[in-house]
Amino acid sequence: MSDVPFKNPGWAGNTGDFDLTEKEVRGEDFVGDRPKHGGHPSGSATMPYMLPETNPDARLFEGEYQERFEKILTRYPSKRAALLPALALAQELRGYVSPESMDRVAELLDLSPAYVRGVATFYTMYNKAPVGRHLVQVCTNISCNLCGADDVLTAFLEHTGTELGETSRDGNFTVIEAECLAGCGFPTCVQINSQYFENVTPTEVPKILAHLKGQGNG
Amino acid sequence: MAYPYVSDREVRIISKHFGDPTQRRLETYVERGGYAALRKALGMSPDEVVDTVKESGLRGRGGAGFPTGVKWSFMPKDTSKPHYLVCNADESEPGTFKDRELIRWDPHQLIEGCLIGAHAIRAQHVYIYCRGEFFETTQVLARAVEDAYAKGYVGKDIFGSGLDIDVTVHAGAGAYICGEETGLMNSLEGRRGQPRVKPPFPAAVGAFGMPSTINNVETLCTIPHIVANGGDWYRQYGTEKSPGTKLFCVSGHVNKPGNYELPLGFPLIELIEDVCGGVRDGNALKAVIPGGSSVPIINAEESRACALDYEGCVAVGTMLGCASVIVMDETTDIVKQVRRMVDFYAHESCGQCTPCREGSAWSAKMMKRIEDGRGTEEDLDTLMQVTQKMVGTTICVLSDSVAAPVQSSINKFRDEYLALVRRGERVGAA
Numbered sequence: 001m002s003d004v005p006f007k008n009p010g011w012a013g014n015t016g017d018f019d020l021t022e023k024e025v026r027g028e029d030f031v032g033d034r035p036k037h038g039g040h041p042s043g044s045a046t047m048p049y050m051l052p053e054t055n056p057d058a059r060l061f062e063g064e065y066q067e068r069f070e071k072i073l074t075r076y077p078s079k080r081a082a083l084l085p086a087l088a089l090a091q092e093l094r095g096y097v098s099p100e101s102m103d104r105v106a107e108l109l110d111l112s113p114a115y116v117r118g119v120a121t122f123y124t125m126y127n128k129a130p131v132g133r134h135l136v137q138v139c140t141n142i143s144c145n146l147c148g149a150d151d152v153l154t155a156f157l158e159h160t161g162t163e164l165g166e167t168s169r170d171g172n173f174t175v176i177e178a179e180c181l182a183g184c185g186f187p188t189c190v191q192i193n194s195q196y197f198e199n200v201t202p203t204e205v206p207k208i209l210a211h212l213k214g215q216g217n218g
Numbered sequence: 219m220a221y222p223y224v225s226d227r228e229v230r231i232i233s234k235h236f237g238d239p240t241q242r243r244l245e246t247y248v249e250r251g252g253y254a255a256l257r258k259a260l261g262m263s264p265d266e267v268v269d270t271v272k273e274s275g276l277r278g279r280g281g282a283g284f285p286t287g288v289k290w291s292f293m294p295k296d297t298s299k300p301h302y303l304v305c306n307a308d309e310s311e312p313g314t315f316k317d318r319e320l321i322r323w324d325p326h327q328l329i330e331g332c333l334i335g336a337h338a339i340r341a342q343h344v345y346i347y348c349r350g351e352f353f354e355t356t357q358v359l360a361r362a363v364e365d366a367y368a369k370g371y372v373g374k375d376i377f378g379s380g381l382d383i384d385v386t387v388h389a390g391a392g393a394y395i396c397g398e399e400t401g402l403m404n405s406l407e408g409r410r411g412q413p414r415v416k417p418p419f420p421a422a423v424g425a426f427g428m429p430s431t432i433n434n435v436e437t438l439c440t441i442p443h444i445v446a447n448g449g450d451w452y453r454q455y456g457t458e459k460s461p462g463t464k465l466f467c468v469s470g471h472v473n474k475p476g477n478y479e480l481p482l483g484f485p486l487i488e489l490i491e492d493v494c495g496g497v498r499d500g501n502a503l504k505a506v507i508p509g510g511s512s513v514p515i516i517n518a519e520e521s522r523a524c525a526l527d528y529e530g531c532v533a534v535g536t537m538l539g540c541a542s543v544i545v546m547d548e549t550t551d552i553v554k555q556v557r558r559m560v561d562f563y564a565h566e567s568c569g570q571c572t573p574c575r576e577g578s579a580w581s582a583k584m585m586k587r588i589e590d591g592r593g594t595e596e597d598l599d600t601l602m603q604v605t606q607k608m609v610g611t612t613i614c615v616l617s618d619s620v621a622a623p624v625q626s627s628i629n630k631f632r633d634e635y636l637a638l639v640r641r642g643e644r645v646g647a648a
Contacts, residue, residue, distance in 0.1 A: 075386045076408075077300070077426050083408035084391050088350070109408075122410040122568075125350045125392030141312045142511055143469035143544055145558055179394065179562055180312040180511075181351055184469035184542070185222070185476045194353035 060090060060104040069108070079109050083119060087126055096127035132167040132174035134212050136160070137191040140177045143184035148201070152188040153177060155202035159209055172213065223474040225493040229455055229463050232439045233479040236323045242358060244365040247326040253371055255442035259334040260379040267338040271441065273449025275461035280306055280397075280434030281510070281540045283460075283528045286441075292421035293339040294429050301341040302430040304406065305332055305438055307348045307355075308390050308397040312511040312562060313542030316465040316477055317435035321348070322355045324439070325362035329385060331438035333372065334445055336383045339431050343384045347402055350390040360387045394566035398614045399432040401568065412568045413614035434540075436465060456482035460527035464541050471498045471547040486524040490545055501547035505631070509539025511559045512619035514626035515552075536626075552631045553638055556623050557585040563620045574617035577608040581620055593639040598628055 061069045072085045086109060090101040097120055106116040120126045127135070136156055140149040153175070157164060160173040167174045183189030186198035190208075197208060221237025224230075235241035235250075247253070259267050272287030293301060305328070309317040321328055332344045348356045363385050366372040374382045388406060395401045396411035403425045405411035424430025440462065444452050453461045460482040466489060469475045473495035480489065486508060490497065497503050503518040508526065514536040516524065524534045531538040546555070564582040569575045584601050587593045605621035612618075628635060 075388075078407065080408035081406060081426070084405065085389065088389065088391065119408065119410055123350070123391035123393050125390075140558070141562055142507075142555055142559055143313050145555065146470045146544070146546060146550065179565065180310055180314075182309045182315045182318050182349065184313050184315045184544075185467060186315075187469065187475075191351060196354065 060093070060101060060108070065089060065093060080111060083109055083111065083116065084123070087116075087120055091126055096130045130167075132172050134173050134192050136173055136175045137178035137181070138175065139179070139181045139183070139187075139189045139191075141180040143180070144187040144189055147187035149188040151202045152190065152200055152205065155205040156190075156209075159205050173209070221476075223476045223478075223494075225478055227484075227488075227493050228479050229481055230479050231443050231463055232320065232324070232327065232436065233465060233477060236319060236477065238323070241324050242322075242326075242362060244326060244362070244369060244371075247324075251446075252326055252442075253330055255446040256330050256333050256371070257377055259337055259445045260377055260381060264338050264340055267334060267445065270449050271338070271444060274444045274452040275449070275459075276437065276440055276444060276452065277460060277462075277528065278434060279436035279440070279464065279540065281311070281512075283538065286433065286437055289421075289433075290335070290338050290431060292419070293431055294421070295340070297340050300343065300426075300428050301339055302425045302428055303332060303336045303339055303341040303344045304399075304402065304425055304430055304432045305344065305346040305435060306397065306399065306402055306432050307346055307352070307359075307435045308402060309349055309352075309435070310394045310397050311540055311542060312559065313467060313469055313507065313544045314510050314540050315467050315469070315542075316540070318349075318352055318355050319477055320435050320439050320465075321352075322358045325359045326366065327439050327442060328359070328435055329362060329366055329372065331441040332385060333376070333383055334441050335431070335433060335438055337381060339429075341431075342382055343386065345406055345425065346385065346387050347396070347406055348387060348389050350392045352389075356387060356389050363387055393568075394562075395568045395614070395616060398616070401614065402432065403430065410568070412570050415613055457527050457529075459529055460538075464526075466526065467540075467542045468494050468545065469542070470545040471501065471550070472496070472545045473498055480526070482527040483530060484526045486526050486543070487522045489526065489543065490521075494545075497545065497547045499547075501549060503545070504548045504550050505546045505552065507536075507544040507546075507623070508541070509537050510542035511544070511562070512615070512622055513537040513539045514622045515556075515630060516626075517630050552627055552634050553585070553589050556627045557582070557589045559623050560585050560620060563616060567616060571612035571617065573608045573611045574620070577604050577617065578620050580604055581624060585624070588635060588638055591638055593635075595636065595639055597639065598632070598635055602628060 069086060069089060072082050076082055086105050087097055090105055091097050094101055102116045102120055103113045106113045138149060138153040138156060140153055156175045160168045160175055162168045162173060162175055165176055178191060181189045181191055183196060183198050188200045190197040190200045240246045268287055268290045276286045277283040278286055307317050307321060336344050372383060372385050376383060390396050390405060393411045396405040398413045399420060400414035401411040406425055420430045420432060422429060456462045462482060463479050464482050466478045466480055472490060478493050505515050505517050506521040507513060507515050508531055516534055516536050520534045524530060528538050560582045564578040567574045567578045581601060581604055584597050588597055601624055605624045608617040609621050
């Protein structure tokens with residue numbers, strides 16, 4: 001297990017304060033830098049890491065993803081309700097929700113493409129354009145802001161060499177401002193892909209970036 | 219080492235096992251007496267469960283404070299249509315961080331509460347709507363649900379009672395407004411998360427058009443303890459009108475921020491000074507938001523008189539909301555913080571109702587202008603007028619939530635606004 005160089009009170013396994021490993025807490029299939037199967041099967045939607053779009057013409061869901069999609073369908077009394085999880089699955093697969101992906105999801109769920117776009121654009125978590133391998137979301141809302149979130153955001157922008165909302169030249173990092181991530185007691189709270197980093201201070205930013213690059217995704 | 223910070227003033231009922239990751243395991247949970255309350259509840263009739271919860275006086279922990287037992291009793295008794303219990307885990311109110319902790323430290327407590335609630339309202343299916351950003355939380359909960367299915371605590375014929383209850387973990391996709399109950403139901407159904415006009419209320423026409431009840435995570439986590447120990451036991455804590463304990467999420471300028479479970483009616487100033495170790499660096503207290511960003515700000519003087527229960531907060535002109543106490547010390551730039559909150563609401567407005575869509579955007583622009591030192595005194599009056607027209611004129615209360623911080627801060631910290639518009643002077647700026 002990787003040695004994460006910052007304190008994160010709830011993140012079991014990272015600090016050594018807990019007797020369960022990350023693996024034990026979250027199950028075998030959640031561990032690894034790029035879990036192909038995308039996490040635990042009972043989670044209706046997961047987005048562990050962004051995978052690059054390989055072939056946009058391929059069927060949207062195949063193999064494991066098709067199985068997960070079918071499992072999602074069984075959980076709701078209407079097909080429409082599977083829309084949000086299906087879009088999340090598409091994003092996990094392709095890294096973002098492209099207009100083509102939205103059309104495919106519409107076909108799969110018997111919805112009109114316009115309806116699917118209307119829904120997808122309502123929610124902030126669907127990336128409508130490709131983002132970096134690591135999507136860095138810094139909470140700058142009130143509680144984190146009181147404790148210096150602006151400085152953390154500036155540090156991320158400086159160390160990645162990007163502008164707010166832009167992707168760094170090496171394709172590794174996109175840094176954006178996030179609304180409250182519900183980690184107010186552990187400011188500043190930063191979400192990077194699916195992972196929360198809590199109690200982040202500007203001095204820890206280079207360490208976090210180095211850790212991310214060392215994950216094999218960078 | 220204890221969970222980030224604990225205090226001996228706390229009464230830890232639902233947060234008892236915070237900081238202990240073994241609690242996530244089903245075996246540990248059962249060893250410590252878990253699922254006994256479910257067994258007991260299944261031996262009772264749904265109406266008996268509702269009556270027990272009514273006796274306890276438990277009030278919904280999502281912010282509105284509506285009595286849970288009463289809410290449950292609105293559900294129709296006839297079961298010709300499917301009933302749904304929806305758990306609201308779309309925690310996104312700035313300042314609130316209790317539901318994420320409740321789920322990831324003690325997922326089975328929530329599942330047990332959901333099952334008891336489902337039995338009480340005669341539901342066969344529970345949807346737990348988790349906020350989309352909560353990947354880790356959703357994974358922990360989903361794993362716990364799988365474990366509970368495997369052992370027969372969830373699913374068909376639970377404990378041989380003949381009752382079938384399914385639990386589904388559903389993840390949202392990033393929209394504050396989906397924390398509003400009807401917005402959440404729209405989102406669950408695969409629509410844009412825009413709130414619905416009430417009536418019809420969810421108990422008549424809710425999720426998927428069927429009778430539904432929506433409860434907050436903290437409310438449902440409390441249910442197993444009430445069923446196990448009885449309504450009177452719960453009433454020994456808190457006040458007559460606000461019984462029980464509540465998780466207080468303290469953030470901002472205190473030495474020990476975190477979640478503290480305290481009896482309702484606890485004095486705000488003791489929470490800050492004693493439980494949380496005082497304001498950081500020995501600074502003076504300037505302002506407090508006691509219930510998350512949607513409630514009015516109170517100044518230091520008012521906070522000394524504030525008791526943390528539903529009535530006590532109203533008495534000083536604010537609300538308890540979801541008890542997210544945001545503490546600000548003397549170095550705080552109030553205008554900047556209010557501007558940040560208004561930006562948030564302008565971003566999160568769903569755009570259905572004109573007063574909210576336009577009003578939040580106008581307010582955000584005016585606040586930015588004032589913060590940049592380009593505002594005028596007239597802007598303050600315009601802000602007051604705009605926000606007054608945003609109160610009570612829309613489908614949901616997001617619009618009112620813009621008005622609360624703007625109006626209360628202009629009323630209480632007018633000097634700071636005036637310093638900015640007259641001389642461009644900012645408090646606490648480097």
